[in-house]
Amino acid sequence: MFSKLAYSVFEQSINDYHKYDNVDQPINNPYSNDTFEHLLYLKNWIDTVQWHFEDIIRDPNIDPVEALKLKRRIDASNQERTDMVEFIDSFFLKKYSEVRVKDSAKINSESPAWAFDRLSILALKIYHMNEEATRKDASKEHISNCQVKLNVLLEQRSDLTTAIDDLLTDIQNGDKYMKVYKQMKMYNDDDLNPILYQNKK
Template sequence: MTDLPSSADVIAAHDAALGAPPVAGDANDLRGWIAANHFHNRSLWAHEDLARRTQAPDAEIVANKRAIDRHNQARNDAIERIDEVLLSALGLVDPATLASALPRATAAPGARLNSETAGSMLDRISILGLKIAAMREQSRRTDVDDAHRGMCGERLQRLVQQRADLGACYDELLADARAGRAYFKVYRQFKMYNDPRLNPALVAEAG
């Protein structure tokens, strides 16, 4: 079976990436898709901050909102690719159906279905990494009072614990999947608002 990254591997890669400017890179394997997901989460975070400005020209806010849509779609696409690669490596999906809208699971009888996919868990770990970095920065500010730094320090500890707990759940899911005790599925996102065939407002514009 392909060597799959542990939560510790993923967290280390996420944190290392935060120490450098965001680079999209090529996603052609599991670690590449994990990095792509993290890149799009970083980009989303930056544009979400900018979109909340109150003194910027409307055109800039519109550009931020459209960038948010693009990165959110790409983020979700990366989650699906992560799930596909993991399920293939674990032997939990029919290869002939993997690219379809409804990939067929091949789990052992009696295995429990995990409600959250491993890709979704890694996405949440990525977002928690961003929250941790931002809260750590807040806890070290010198232009605020002790109360602000103390509050942020307490929140930082909670976020670190939350990421560690989620990482342990991801590791447990992979271990159970390897042992035939659990499985998950690829769930297509079907983002209707980005599809000109399905978004009523875009359909009306085209008509």
């Protein structure tokens, strides 16, 4: 099942990152460039680094200049995240390109890659909620509350992985079809963000 494979790669990426827990550490993708796993690992690594960017920028004592620099990095990371989703969708478009789509086939509300994006973020939520639920210096109330949340996240993982596998099965069988819209982010585009194109004059 693709979801089981993806989740194991996401967990590997998260665990590898937390060996050093440094947003500036270089990625060491263990998978060959031409594999699906390579895309999944890279996708989650981007998500993991951005997760920690978001933690850092919420420091109430952060230097405003450093905060602005970090905001720029977050913007770049968001663009990378979107690009990776499109790469993963391209993989599925190619994989199912020969499928005969049934006349009764319906489109799904999200593409497979955006579903995997949700699974990648969910893997991060589970990792960090588990950290909070097992903290040695936390109160019993904190641990109990976090364990309740962790249980919900684990249930969500079960539901999401099932939904992903069902979607891919439906696409493979021609019961659903993929239609991918390229993301049209405007804030990073020199020609679409008024602040950016006005400054070019």
